[in-house]
Amino acid sequence: MLDAKIPSGPLAEKWNKHKFDLKLVNPSNKRKYDIIVVGTGLAGASAAASLAELGYNVKAFCFQDSPRRAHSIAAQGGINAAKNYPNDGDSVFRLFYDTIKGGDYRSREGNVYRLAEVSVNIIDQCVAQGVPFAREYGGLLDNRSFGGAQVSRTFYARGQTGQQLLLGAYSALNRQINLGKVKMYTRSEMLDVVTVDGKAQGIITRNLIDGTIESHAGHAVLLCTGGYGNVFYLSTNAMGSNVTAAWRAHKRGAYMANPCYTQIHPTCIPVSGDHQSKLTLMSESLRNDGRVWVPKTKEIAERLRKGEIKAVDLKEDERDYFLERKYPSFGNLVPRDVASRNAKQVCDEGKGVGKTGLAVYLDFADSIKRLGEDTVAAKYGNLFDMYRQITDENPYKLPMRIYPAVHYTMGGLWVDYNLMTSIPGLYALGEANFSDHGANRLGASALMQGLADGYFVIPYTLGDYLAKIGPAPIDANRPEFAKVKSEVEVRVKTLLSLRGNKTVDEYHRDLGKIMWEYCGMSRDEEGLKKAKGMISDLRADFWKNAIVLGDNEEVNQSLEKAGRVADFLELGELMIDDALNRDESCGGHFREEYQTPEGEALRNDDDFAYVAAWAYTGDNMPEELHKEQLEFENVKLTQRSYK
Amino acid sequence: MSGNMNLTLKVWRQKNSSASGKFVTYKAPEISPDMSFLEMLDVVNEGLVKKSEDPIQFDHDCREGICGMCSLVINGEPHGPKRATTTCQLHMRSFNDGDTIVIEPFRAAAFPVVKDLAVNRSAFDRIQQAGGYVSIGTGGVPDANEIAIPKVIADEAFNSATCIGCGACVAACKNASAMLFVSAKISQYAMLPQGQPERYARAEAMVLQMDEEGFGGCTNTYACEAKCPKEIKVTNIARMNREFFNAEFIKG
Ligand SMILES: Cc1cc2nc3c(=O)[nH]c(=O)nc-3n(C[C@H](O)[C@H](O)[C@H](O)COP(=O)(O)OP(=O)(O)OC[C@H]3O[C@@H](n4cnc5c(N)ncnc54)[C@H](O)[C@@H]3O)c2cc1C
Ligand code: SF4
Ligand code: FES
Numbered sequence: 001m002l003d004a005k006i007p008s009g010p011l012a013e014k015w016n017k018h019k020f021d022l023k024l025v026n027p028s029n030k031r032k033y034d035i036i037v038v039g040t041g042l043a044g045a046s047a048a049a050s051l052a053e054l055g056y057n058v059k060a061f062c063f064q065d066s067p068r069r070a071h072s073i074a075a076q077g078g079i080n081a082a083k084n085y086p087n088d089g090d091s092v093f094r095l096f097y098d099t100i101k102g103g104d105y106r107s108r109e110g111n112v113y114r115l116a117e118v119s120v121n122i123i124d125q126c127v128a129q130g131v132p133f134a135r136e137y138g139g140l141l142d143n144r145s146f147g148g149a150q151v152s153r154t155f156y157a158r159g160q161t162g163q164q165l166l167l168g169a170y171s172a173l174n175r176q177i178n179l180g181k182v183k184m185y186t187r188s189e190m191l192d193v194v195t196v197d198g199k200a201q202g203i204i205t206r207n208l209i210d211g212t213i214e215s216h217a218g219h220a221v222l223l224c225t226g227g228y229g230n231v232f233y234l235s236t237n238a239m240g241s242n243v244t245a246a247w248r249a250h251k252r253g254a255y256m257a258n259p260c261y262t263q264i265h266p267t268c269i270p271v272s273g274d275h276q277s278k279l280t281l282m283s284e285s286l287r288n289d290g291r292v293w294v295p296k297t298k299e300i301a302e303r304l305r306k307g308e309i310k311a312v313d314l315k316e317d318e319r320d321y322f323l324e325r326k327y328p329s330f331g332n333l334v335p336r337d338v339a340s341r342n343a344k345q346v347c348d349e350g351k352g353v354g355k356t357g358l359a360v361y362l363d364f365a366d367s368i369k370r371l372g373e374d375t376v377a378a379k380y381g382n383l384f385d386m387y388r389q390i391t392d393e394n395p396y397k398l399p400m401r402i403y404p405a406v407h408y409t410m411g412g413l414w415v416d417y418n419l420m421t422s423i424p425g426l427y428a429l430g431e432a433n434f435s436d437h438g439a440n441r442l443g444a445s446a447l448m449q450g451l452a453d454g455y456f457v458i459p460y461t462l463g464d465y466l467a468k469i470g471p472a473p474i475d476a477n478r479p480e481f482a483k484v485k486s487e488v489e490v491r492v493k494t495l496l497s498l499r500g501n502k503t504v505d506e507y508h509r510d511l512g513k514i515m516w517e518y519c520g521m522s523r524d525e526e527g528l529k530k531a532k533g534m535i536s537d538l539r540a541d542f543w544k545n546a547i548v549l550g551d552n553e554e555v556n557q558s559l560e561k562a563g564r565v566a567d568f569l570e571l572g573e574l575m576i577d578d579a580l581n582r583d584e585s586c587g588g589h590f591r592e593e594y595q596t597p598e599g600e601a602l603r604n605d606d607d608f609a610y611v612a613a614w615a616y617t618g619d620n621m622p623e624e625l626h627k628e629q630l631e632f633e634n635v636k637l638t639q640r641s642y643k
Numbered sequence: 644m645s646g647n648m649n650l651t652l653k654v655w656r657q658k659n660s661s662a663s664g665k666f667v668t669y670k671a672p673e674i675s676p677d678m679s680f681l682e683m684l685d686v687v688n689e690g691l692v693k694k695s696e697d698p699i700q701f702d703h704d705c706r707e708g709i710c711g712m713c714s715l716v717i718n719g720e721p722h723g724p725k726r727a728t729t730t731c732q733l734h735m736r737s738f739n740d741g742d743t744i745v746i747e748p749f750r751a752a753a754f755p756v757v758k759d760l761a762v763n764r765s766a767f768d769r770i771q772q773a774g775g776y777v778s779i780g781t782g783g784v785p786d787a788n789e790i791a792i793p794k795v796i797a798d799e800a801f802n803s804a805t806c807i808g809c810g811a812c813v814a815a816c817k818n819a820s821a822m823l824f825v826s827a828k829i830s831q832y833a834m835l836p837q838g839q840p841e842r843y844a845r846a847e848a849m850v851l852q853m854d855e856e857g858f859g860g861c862t863n864t865y866a867c868e869a870k871c872p873k874e875i876k877v878t879n880i881a882r883m884n885r886e887f888f889n890a891e892f893i894k895g
Contacts, residue, residue, distance in 0.1 A: 050781040065702060065761075066768050068808055069710040085788060121782070128784035130777050130837045132801040139791030157801065163709055164804060171776035178772045186765065209757060238704040272677045277685055278706050386708070389732050390679075455781045503692045505685075547692055554659065555700055555758040558692065 002255075002613055002628035005416045006110035011634050012092075015114040018417070019460050023467035030055030032471035035462070036203055036218035038190045038245055040067035042162070042169055042447060043430025044224030046454025049172035052181035054459060056466075059216055060173070061185045061205060063240055063560075068170045071226050071238040072450065075162025076283040076383070078146055078154035079447040081119040086143050090151040092116045097635060098149060099445060102335055103410075103438020104587035104603065105637045106258070106611075108630060110417060111436050118456040119448050123155055125455055129168040133157050147284045147443020148335045148642070154444045159283055159382045165447055169454070189560065191491075192248045193221060193426060194484045200249075200426035201474045202481060204488045208560065211552040213492070215485055217476035219466055220425045222458065223249060224450075227409040227431035229262070231568045231575065232520070233512025235406035236268060236281040242564040243571050246413050246432050254421040255613035255626060257414035257434035259571065260579035263441055263588050264521050265407035266292075266339035269390055270359040279405040280390055282362070283383055284443045287332045289367040289376065290400070292339070293321045294360050298350040305357055311399050312365075322346055330642040337440045337588045337601070338642060340404035344521050345599070347403075354401045363399035404521060408446060410437045410588065411578070414613040414628075418461035419453060422613070425465065429453035434611070439587025492552050495562045500545030504561045507542050508568065511535065515572055523579050524592040532576045539569040574614060574623060581625065584608045596639070605637050647673045648740040652687065654699055655747045660755045660763070666745075676736035680723065681706060681713065683735055700759040708732040708872065711807030714814070715760055716747040721811035721870045729809065729872040749814035753821070753857045764810050766856035767824060774848035775828045777837050790836050803830040805873045812867035812875070818859030823867040825853050826883035827875045833886055843893050846886035 007018040025033070033056050037048040040062040048060040062070060082095040095116035100107060123141070127133065133155050134142040146154035157164040176182040187208040194202040194215070202217040228243035229235035250256045267282045295301045296318050303309050322342055324331040332339075343360045346352065353359050368376050373396060377384065384395045391401070413421050413428035415435055420427050430450040437445060518531035542565070549558040585594040585601035586608070594602045611628040650671040657664025671687050678686070681703050688698035704712040708729040715730045717723035723733045738744065746760065754762040804827070812823035829846050832838025838845070861880060868877045 046781075053780040064704055064710075064712060065764060066711075066808065068768070068771075069704055069712045071705070071710075073710045074705045074707050083787070123787045124784045125781060127787040127790075128777065128779050128837055130800075130832055130835050132797055132804050132831070132835070133787075135792055135794050135797040137794050139793050139797075140788050160709065160805065163807075164801075167804065171771070172781070174768070174772040175776040175778060178774075184768075186768075238710065239706060240704050273675055275675060275678045275682045275686060277679070277682050280707055386732070389708075389728065389734070392677075392734070392736060459781065499695070501693075503689055505689055547695070549692060549695060550697060555761070557698060557700060 002414070002611070002626050003416070004108060004628055005418060006108065007417065011109060011113050014110050015117055022460055022464040025463045025467045027055060029471050031057060033057065033466050034059065034218040034474065036216055036221045037061070037224060038203065038222065039070065039224035039226060039430070039432070040173065041070035041072035041224060041226055041430060042166055042450035043432070043454045044070070044222070045166065045169035045173045046451050047222055047224060047429055047458050048182050049169065049176050050455050050459045051462065052176035058176070058182040059185065059218065060182055061188045061190055063187065063189045063208060065186055067173060067184060067186065068167060070166060071241050072166045072447070073163045074238060075447055076159045076281065077285045078144065078156035078161045078444040079122065079165065080146070080153050080442070080444040081123045081155060081448065082116050082153060083120050083123060085141060086152045088151045090153045094151065095119060095153065099436070099442055100438070100635050101640060102148065102442040103440050104601065104640060105438065105605070105609065105632065106586050106630065107436055107438030109632060109634055114457070115436050115449055115452050118452045121456055122448060122451045126165060126168050129171060131157065131164045131168040133164070144285065145288065148330060148333050149442070159380070162447060165451065169451070190245045190248070191488045191563070192484050193252045193423070194481050195252055195423060196478060196480045199424045199469070202476060204485050206492070209555060211554060211556070213485060213488055215476045215481040217474040217481070219469060219474055220427065220462060222427045222429060223413065223432050224429045224454070225432045227412065228568070228571060229406045229409050231511065231572055232406040232515045233508050234271065234276060234279050234516070236265060236279050239278060242567070244564050244567045246428070247567040247571055249413060249421065249423065249426060251616050253423045253616070254426055255414035255615050256574060257411060257611050257613045258578065259411040259575045259614065260519065260582065261410035261439050261588050262406060263336060263408040263410060264340045264404045266336055266343055266404050267362060267402045268405035269387065270354055270356065270401055270403040280386065281405070281407065282387060282400065282402060284336070286362060286380060286383060289379070290332065290362040290364050291321055291366060292323050292332050292360055292362055293319045294346045294351040294353060296320045301351045301353060301357070304353045305355060311353070311361055320351070327642045334642045335440060335442065337590070340521055341590060343404055359401040359403045361399035362402045364395065365399070368396065408441055410434065410439060410441055414611065418464065419458055420461070420465065425469070427458065427462065429458060439589055492559065495548050495559060495566070496550070496552060498543070498546045498548040498562070500547055502545050503547055504558065504565050507538065507546060508565045510538055511565070511569060511572055514538070515575070519575055519579055522590045522592055525580065528576050528580045532573060535569065535572045535576065542566065542569060577623065578612055578614065581612060582608060600639070647675050648735065648738065650674055650738065651743040653743065653745045654760070656699070656759050657756050659758055664756065674735050676734070678735045679706065679731060680717070680733040680735065681731050700761050702761045703731055706731040709807060711809040714749045714762060714809060714811070716749060716814055718745050721749060721814040722872050727872055727874050749810050751813045751819035751858070753819065754810060754813065766858070767808050767810065767821070769856065770821070770825055770849050770852045771828065773852035774841070774845040777832065778841060792836060796834055800831045800834040803827045803834070803875065803879055806875050807873055809872065811870050811872060813858065815866040815870035816859065817864065817866070818862060820861045820867070821853050821856070821858035822861045822880045822883065823871060823875055823877065825849055826879035829883045829886055830879045833882060843886065843890035846883065847890040850883070850887050
């Protein structure tokens, strides 16, 4: 059994007590420590800035040309915090409770409570940085209800919340760069972790401009490298989002937890053709005012698909507002996994719309009638514009067409309460870790978690480890560095020797199709087993027939992509193993075999109330399963009901 | 939606920052009007890779018009022909069958070419590092609702804050001036109460760094505003000039 090191004592006192118990680094010693932060999204930028402020020397890395471009920039809808400004009954406990329940009781009470507790500090911090959150006429901050919450606790900045929060964290990072406390490495990709005597003490990177392979040493390494949704090829993630940093760490001994927990977001613009390179999210906030429906019959759907009639031509009694019908109390605001699965179901029944039949309507006609077009435009204008830009349709006049798409990965590197992975000195923050969202993440909670980890958790927990190992300098000339560096060089060379006949993108698309078909919105044993064989064949084929062009010593997109896809091919197989192992349905993991008579996810708390943490044991060897038992002392496990 | 298009591309190819570059012509056959501009380039690149030819390098990441990573000058216009649109959000339905499309990198002395269509915009980061922040640390800040901010001011600051740092304003300007970008950040902080303590010192530091990076001056042609994908207004530049001018008197 794995020990998550959750502090003892009453839930509400754990974090405070723990902070007191943690060792501190003497202020004059802090400058003797070097910390490596990989990734400058919300988690990485906030961690790098906060640690540098404390006095540590930080080296930060990202693969984009600027830290400001991390994938976090694209988050739209908002960030939760238990401020209870609207006086509508919110509290730290309620945010905690909603998050545990929303995650289908597959997350840790201790972690989630801490997250809810520090959420209030995040908003204060961001406002002090000059983040322009939405405000009311009285000048105070505005809140909205978001993604299934029955209180208004979501702070937002139009549809660009991630952008404004990231620019805030980026500004804090810039200040530390200017002060010389952070050294920033852009267009730099981490390709491996170096461990010395079992502790993480450095990384190997490739300079994406000239190919230089470099060793960087530090007293601790923080991976803030985001999620791995792009294993599905098509997702709402940025094109460059990848699993390489986490996967390389996994192969060096860091456990990968719950890799099969994937969030499929219900409101995305449907796929339009084979050329599609990514999918675009339409923020969940749209479900506050939009109504989801499909035609009542297959026949009407057929005529819509052929373009014989238009959605607006249908009378009320020809429409099925299926979420409102099935879930009268939550209606269109049911959690993401429930909304997605229901959309898939009606499309599988032949009632889908759009040319491909893989879409449902999200209709604003009622809201426009009730609130007026101007009010709707003020709330969602930029999203409507984006939709129009992509589809060439006017959502003020015609209902939007939406379909679920891969959006977020709840799984990730296993970490304990201190955010440390199973490798001492190696930490994972933000979407890269698995920690707080269980089997399904609530809307507006990823931004909260990334910033909680970076601003308010790691500055405390890292100090404890550093104090224990002491400030003696870490030497990048040790043989351990040379060894890993040469392994990285060999891998690069091997990739560059592939001159087959199939492009890396073709492999990526093939992998994505397998994952989406068999390990997507619903899974079953037979399909998963089939997929496992398919992926292992695809991987073998990749290492024979992929085309990887050019040299190491140049800007080489072919090589960059190949390295990332090679890692996705390995991760895909582990996701399948994890989904096969989990003989229950929970949150985003829906196994056909395990459902209630109404078709809802059926958990098996007796056998599966644990975190599945997988240990790498060698190439082509089965991974070893370690379990972390989840203890629930403050909430009662119930069947989630949104009726 | 009409049928697919056959296009001719004239693309700037340049191996690295020190090599000299040239235009190379490629065919882009069977392009669907529903594709984005970058998806069209993906298709061309996949064809090149199949022929063992070096694919065209261009910067991109979010493909949602928010990260500011994509660039390109398309037929002489940064981010292409559509108003308020980044290259990644531009769709091929804006073009016609048989068109020849000229694709170049953003050109400015302060944005050296990295490879082909990708340029180095780190000068923008250095300007932000010079003063684009409020000097507070993590923790110990007042409650978020302690200071009320009139909605009009908050909204106006927000408008300035939406800059994505793409650099199209520089590429559009015959002087390669970065004033729209720099003024947007200076304005955001100048309007908000949190930005007041360092208001003038910030304006001065950022403007000096901008000059140091080798960006040109502003001669009021407003080409920047016209090509800015986020419709940042030139009124920000007027505000910046005022802030900088005041900074000379009020050191604070
Ligand atoms: C379209 C969209 C909308 C969203 N909207 C919301 C929302 O409204 N509310 C919400 O709470 N959440 C939202 N999310 C989720 C949320 O945005 C992400 O989970 C979160 O931003 C992840 O932040 P992060 O810091 O963990 O990682 P990221 O922002 O993904 O940053 C990863 C960083 O790691 C670097 N990196 C990765 N690999 C390497 C490597 N090998 N070497 C060097 N550097 C590397 C990258 O350069 C980058 O800097 C949304 C997500 C999407 C896709
Ligand atoms: S001002 Fe406009 S054009 Fe210039 S960097 Fe910002 S968003 Fe781009
Ligand atoms: S790719 Fe992000 S703005 Fe175009």
